[in-house]
Amino acid sequence: MSNMISVSGLVKTFGRTRALDGLDLTVRAGEVHGFLGPNGAGKSTTIRILLGLLRQDAGTARLLDGDPWQDATALHRRLAYVPGDVTLWPDLTGGETIDLLGRMRGGLDPRRRAELLERFELDPRKKGRAYSKGNRQKVALVAALSSDADLLILDEPTSGLDPLMEAVFQESIQEERNKGRTVLLSSHILAEVEALCDRVSIIRRGRTVETGTLTELRHLTRTSITAELAGPVPQLAGSVGVHDLWTQGSRLRCQVDGDALDPLLGELVKVGVRSLVSRPPTLEEMFLRHYEDDLSGAGATGEHAAVRR
Amino acid sequence: MSTLTGTGGLIRLILRRDRVRLPAWFGLVAMLVIGVASSVAAAYPTEEARQAFLHTTNGDPTQLMMIGPIYDSSAGGLAAWRVRGQAALLIALASLLLVIRSTRAEEEAGRSELLGSTVVGRHAALTAALTVAFAANLVTALVVALGLMGQGLPPRGSLVMGLSVAAAGWVFAAVAGLAAQLTESSRTAGGLAAMAMGILYAVRAGADVEKSSWVSWLSPFGWTQHMRPFAGDHYWPLLPVVGLILLLVAGAYRMSARRDLGAGILPPRLGPADAAPSLRTSIALAWRLQRGTLLAWAIAFTAFGAGLGGAARSAADQLNASEALRELIERMGGGGRPADGFFAFVIYLMSQVITLYAIQATLRLRAEEISGRADLILTGPVGRLRWAGGHLAIVAAGSGIVLAGLGVGMGLVHGLSTGDPGGEIARLVGASLTRLPSVLVLAAVSTLAYGLLPRLAAIIPYAALGLCLVLEFAVELLGADPSILQVSPFAQTPGLPVAAFTVTPLVLLTVVATGLTAVGLAGLRRRDLG
Numbered sequence: 001m002s003n004m005i006s007v008s009g010l011v012k013t014f015g016r017t018r019a020l021d022g023l024d025l026t027v028r029a030g031e032v033h034g035f036l037g038p039n040g041a042g043k044s045t046t047i048r049i050l051l052g053l054l055r056q057d058a059g060t061a062r063l064l065d066g067d068p069w070q071d072a073t074a075l076h077r078r079l080a081y082v083p084g085d086v087t088l089w090p091d092l093t094g095g096e097t098i099d100l101l102g103r104m105r106g107g108l109d110p111r112r113r114a115e116l117l118e119r120f121e122l123d124p125r126k127k128g129r130a131y132s133k134g135n136r137q138k139v140a141l142v143a144a145l146s147s148d149a150d151l152l153i154l155d156e157p158t159s160g161l162d163p164l165m166e167a168v169f170q171e172s173i174q175e176e177r178n179k180g181r182t183v184l185l186s187s188h189i190l191a192e193v194e195a196l197c198d199r200v201s202i203i204r205r206g207r208t209v210e211t212g213t214l215t216e217l218r219h220l221t222r223t224s225i226t227a228e229l230a231g232p233v234p235q236l237a238g239s240v241g242v243h244d245l246w247t248q249g250s251r252l253r254c255q256v257d258g259d260a261l262d263p264l265l266g267e268l269v270k271v272g273v274r275s276l277v278s279r280p281p282t283l284e285e286m287f288l289r290h291y292e293d294d295l296s297g298a299g300a301t302g303e304h305a306a307v308r309r
Numbered sequence: 310m311s312t313l314t315g316t317g318g319l320i321r322l323i324l325r326r327d328r329v330r331l332p333a334w335f336g337l338v339a340m341l342v343i344g345v346a347s348s349v350a351a352a353y354p355t356e357e358a359r360q361a362f363l364h365t366t367n368g369d370p371t372q373l374m375m376i377g378p379i380y381d382s383s384a385g386g387l388a389a390w391r392v393r394g395q396a397a398l399l400i401a402l403a404s405l406l407l408v409i410r411s412t413r414a415e416e417e418a419g420r421s422e423l424l425g426s427t428v429v430g431r432h433a434a435l436t437a438a439l440t441v442a443f444a445a446n447l448v449t450a451l452v453v454a455l456g457l458m459g460q461g462l463p464p465r466g467s468l469v470m471g472l473s474v475a476a477a478g479w480v481f482a483a484v485a486g487l488a489a490q491l492t493e494s495s496r497t498a499g500g501l502a503a504m505a506m507g508i509l510y511a512v513r514a515g516a517d518v519e520k521s522s523w524v525s526w527l528s529p530f531g532w533t534q535h536m537r538p539f540a541g542d543h544y545w546p547l548l549p550v551v552g553l554i555l556l557l558v559a560g561a562y563r564m565s566a567r568r569d570l571g572a573g574i575l576p577p578r579l580g581p582a583d584a585a586p587s588l589r590t591s592i593a594l595a596w597r598l599q600r601g602t603l604l605a606w607a608i609a610f611t612a613f614g615a616g617l618g619g620a621a622r623s624a625a626d627q628l629n630a631s632e633a634l635r636e637l638i639e640r641m642g643g644g645g646r647p648a649d650g651f652f653a654f655v656i657y658l659m660s661q662v663i664t665l666y667a668i669q670a671t672l673r674l675r676a677e678e679i680s681g682r683a684d685l686i687l688t689g690p691v692g693r694l695r696w697a698g699g700h701l702a703i704v705a706a707g708s709g710i711v712l713a714g715l716g717v718g719m720g721l722v723h724g725l726s727t728g729d730p731g732g733e734i735a736r737l738v739g740a741s742l743t744r745l746p747s748v749l750v751l752a753a754v755s756t757l758a759y760g761l762l763p764r765l766a767a768i769i770p771y772a773a774l775g776l777c778l779v780l781e782f783a784v785e786l787l788g789a790d791p792s793i794l795q796v797s798p799f800a801q802t803p804g805l806p807v808a809a810f811t812v813t814p815l816v817l818l819t820v821v822a823t824g825l826t827a828v829g830l831a832g833l834r835r836r837d838l839g
Contacts, residue, residue, distance in 0.1 A: 051688045053838045077690040087681045089598065090494055092580075097685075099584035100594060104689040125579040129417070129493055140685070 004029050004151050004182045005050060009059035012045055012206075019045045021206035022059065027184050032177050034197035035186040036287060042206040043186045044084065047155050050184075051081060064151060077105060080144035084156035084186075086136040088128030094139040095124030101143040113146040119168050134160035145172055152176060152183045158192060170195055190283045202287065214283065221286050222255040224279045225264070230272030239264065250274075312566075315429035319437035322424075323411050331441075334403035335449045342396050342474060343456035346388035348786040350460065359387055366390075370518050370624030371654045374617075377517040377534050385462045385539030389470050391786075396474045397530055398510065400449065401481035404442045405502045408485035411438035414495035435486055435565055439558065442482035450475035463539065470538035476550045480529040481506055483557035490564035493572060500605060507609060511616055518620040529553060591691045592699035598677075599670055599700065603707040606666045607714045610659070614718025614737075617655050621723045624651045652719060652737060653807040660744035661777065661799055663711050664751045668770045670704045671755035675766045678838055693834055701756060701826065708748045716741035740805035746818035750798040753825035760832030 005027035012020040020042045027033040037043050048054045050063050052072030061068050066075045088097055095117075102108030117124055120138045131139065137160045144152055158169050166189070173183060173196050187193050193200060194214065201211040210217055222243065233247045241260020246253045256264050268276075324331070353359045359382040366372045366379050376394040380386055412434055415421045421434060450471035457467035481502065488502040489495070509528040516525035525531030532546040587593055625648035674697055677683040686696055716738035723737070724730030751774055758769035777797040783789040794800040798821075801814045 048839065051684075053684060053687065055835075055837060072687075073690050073692045076688055079688075081684075081688040083681060083684055085681060086685075089594075089682060091601075092597070093582065095582040096580070096584040096588060100588050101685060101689060103584075103589035104591065104686070104691060106690075123579075124582040127578075127580055 002029055003027065003062075005033075005061075005063055005184060007046065007050070007059070007061045010046065010049065010056050010061060011058040012042075012049060012054060012056050019206055020049075020056070020059075023203060023206055024208045024211070025201050026211070027182060028199070029182055030177070030180050031198040032173060032183040032185060032196050034193035034200035035184055035203070036188075036190075036193060036200055037203040041203045043203065044155055045206075046203075047081075047153055047184075047186060050153065052076075078149055079151040079153060080105070080147045080149035081153045082137070082140045082144050082155065082157045084159060086133075086140045088131065088136055088139060090127060090129035092128050093125055094122060094128070094131065094135070097128065097139055098124065098143045098146070102147055105147050105149065108143075108146045109148070113142065116142045116146055116172070119172070120165060132160070134162065134165065137161060138165070141169070141172075145176065150181060152181060154183065155186045156188060157185070158187070158189060166192065190287055194283045200283070210286075217283075217286055218258070218280045221281045221289065222257055223261060223281065224253070224277075225256055226253045226277040226279075227251070227268055228274040228276075229268060230274055232271070234267050234271055236264070236267065239267075312430040312432040313436055314433060315424075316433040316436045316440070319411075319424070319429065319433050320440055323407075323437060323441045327407065327410075327441075331407070331445060334407070335400070335445050338396055338400045338403065338474065339449050339452040339456065341399065342392045342453045342470070343460075345392045345782065345786065346385075346457055346462070347460055348782075349388040349391055350384040352786045352788065353384070353387060356382065359384070362387065370620065371651055373517040373520075374514040374620065374624070374655070375658065377513065380537050381540035383539055385457070385466050385470075388457075388462075389466070389473075389538040389540070393473075393534060394510075397477035397533060398506070400446065400474055400478040401506055402503070404446060404478040404482035405485040405506065406499065407442050407445070408438045408482050409489055409495055409499045409502065411441070412486065413489035413492075413498045417493065417495050432562060432565055435489070435561060439482060439486050442485075443479055446475035446478035446482070449478070465542050466539035469536050469542045469544065472544075472547065473533040473536040473538055476533045476536070476547060477530065479554055480550060480557075483554045483561070486561040487557050487564070490561050490568065500602075504605070504609065507613075511613060515616055515620060518624060590699075591686050591689075591696050592702070594686065595696075595699035595703055599673065599703045599707065602666070602670060603703070603710065606663070606707070606711045610663065610711050611714035611718040613659070614715040614720075615722045616718075617652075617715075618719040618722030618724075619726075621648045621651050621719070622726050624648065648723065649806045652723075652740065653804040655719075656715070656737075656741050656744060657799065657804060659715055660712065660741070660748055660802075661774065663708060663715070664748045664774055666711055667704055667708045667748050667752035668755045668774065670707060671701065671752050671759065671770070672767060674700050674756075675759055675763060678763070681839065683838065687838065693838075694830055697756075697830060697833060701752075704752050705749060708752065709742060709745050712741040712745055712748070713738050736806050743805045743810065743815065744799070744802050746815050746822065747798040747802045749822040750818050750825070753822040753829070756829035757825045757832075758829070760829030760836070763836070 003026055005025060007023060007025040010020045010023040010025075011018070023042060023046060025035070025046065035043055035046075045054065049056050049061055050068050052068045052075070055069050064075050064078055068075060088094070092100070098113060099108070102113070120142060122135060122138045122142060126135075128136070128139075137157060141157055144154070158166050161169060170192060173185070176183060177196075183196075185193065185197065197214070199211070199213050200217065202209050229250045229252070232250055233252045236242055236247075236252070236254070237245055239260070241257035242264060243255040243257075244253075254264075353362055363379045363382045376390060379390040381389075415424075415434065424434075450468075453471035453474055454464075454468040457470060458464050484505050485498070485502040488498045488505075491501065492498050510530050512528040513525055513530040513534065516522070516528070516531060525534070526549075529550060532549050535546045536543050588597060625646065674683075677686075683696065687693060717734055719741075720734030720737040721730055724733030727733060751770060754773050755766065755770035759766040762769065777799055780789075780794055780797055784791050784794055798818055801818055803809065803811050803814065
């Protein structure tokens, strides 16, 4: 089994809203897969279909070589899920909830549980209604991480955590990866995705717009170049693939498409390079580019022409 | 900033949010009173007929218990009596739910925090909720008064009637305002207020059966009854009503001033860090979630049964004196003891009240689903059928336990007076449990609605239960053919201990309940969750 999740052409409508519009997603065994998209892009809907809570209108979804709707109960033995908005039973303590969820899945490792409670600084004696949002999320995280599931499905698991806990979370996910577990991580926190994920899928309006390793995605996008040359900057405006050019005497800054990098460097070397800083695009830049495209109307339909106004 | 700043805005918010619910609940009460009044006049057109009815009723302990005595044989007097109990309970419930919904439930959901960060004073939410509740009751009183006057009833009596109905609503709005301060959970707060309502109604019922007028002054339901619309028209019993409301509201404000937002006066405690070994399945969780409600209902109905068992003796004496009723009981198939007639009737009535438990407990599934807590269970290796089945098994067993509790309470206390507690308990528990299939049909309607029409799940079963009650009104007052009662599952089970036991209707109702449940569960398996 090389793919833990394979989804293609997934469609789901709610009334007149088309929440998923032919979404594709492949998560390979042993990888941490980032699942990115703006609010309302369809991330949670996809996850709920994978969990067998919703049924797709069209397309196929396979999870752990099974059908998420038909084989839900059997598949759930092998996965653990952390929802984005965790609600707990008001009268059960955090510790009771963790134990219950773990036991239903066939037992949890008490040492691992104790270690995680300490690491996340969670008091398991409080009642569900007394926890803050972040602490409710910690309860669900501890329950998921102390299980021995093959696949972790995490839907914006850190949206309520403080930066210290965010670091603890990243450390824990690294450990899970080292144990060979597969993680589907839906997130808004791009630094988190960049630090953790082997591959990412970016979705927009129910469709996948990019998927691949960060390196692959970077190759498709622009690199920032800042250089100081030995002589005046050559005529570059109008060169294919060079954007946002700024020059002053012998200094320049610009953004270069992946395949225009080589010709540009050739031009610069001809003049002589004194210093050169090249920075690959951050995930944030890639991400924003997709949404800026979105907002500026690339591939616009009438519907989002309204957004542009 | 004053502690009341923002009250006006919150009032508008409540009116906007409850723009359907508010007129529906309170309009229902007004329509009930006006509608019944007009049909009473038609059902008993002559003074003679009304006199006869008055004598039968005032000699019938079951009626004294459920509603109380009739004070006047005029058309207005009869009408005022006929709806008094239901109208008071219904409007009290409407006011109670309104206040809890707009105070503690908002706080529990965290929405008050959002509002509290804007320019809103600390007492504004409570004040707004109480203002809306008091105003809604006042409007209902006026609508009732106008409606009754429109039928040609005396204006003074009509107004007193309206106010006596509203007074019950006012008192329980204030009770709910206080209960909302006590606990963090709106469910518990609502339960506390409803329990107070049940106890106070039972006090009034006991007082009327025992003809003890000082006891009836212990209950607000007694006070509103003593306003005697169309039979003296007293305003002065509103004095204790206002006094109690002032006391309750003052208490609520004091507590609200002392506690933190979101907290209760009863402090939250730390619980165990590890789950008990038994908490390992979805059924164990369902039991954990349902047991508190079940325990409260079982205790309440055992106690209530004990009260009924205590009243049975004097009820039986009075029944003996009432020839009409003795005949009726004989026609129902029982020649036996008059006390049995009383028990058969109260078991019939109470089984309908216990149905509220069954519906409420079944709808727990919906609450778990929309809160997202069901996801935590259903994304584990638990199928939907197993998850729902656990809850439904508890509903079925729990309904049986509450019914049996009623029988135990009645049998124990009545048995002590007849000298055969063991035998009475066995007979009355058996009689109560005979009604279980009727209760389960309504629980099955809840499951059906939950599986197929989840958005309407909170309405359909209550409407179905309401229909069963309305049919009785229709038969009694509108002269509808009694055979339409056959639609009601409560008319199908035999009226033990008077009637003879027959197994066929029990089997049929069980089959119907199983079928409806199966269709509901099939719907649940097929549909999207959340």
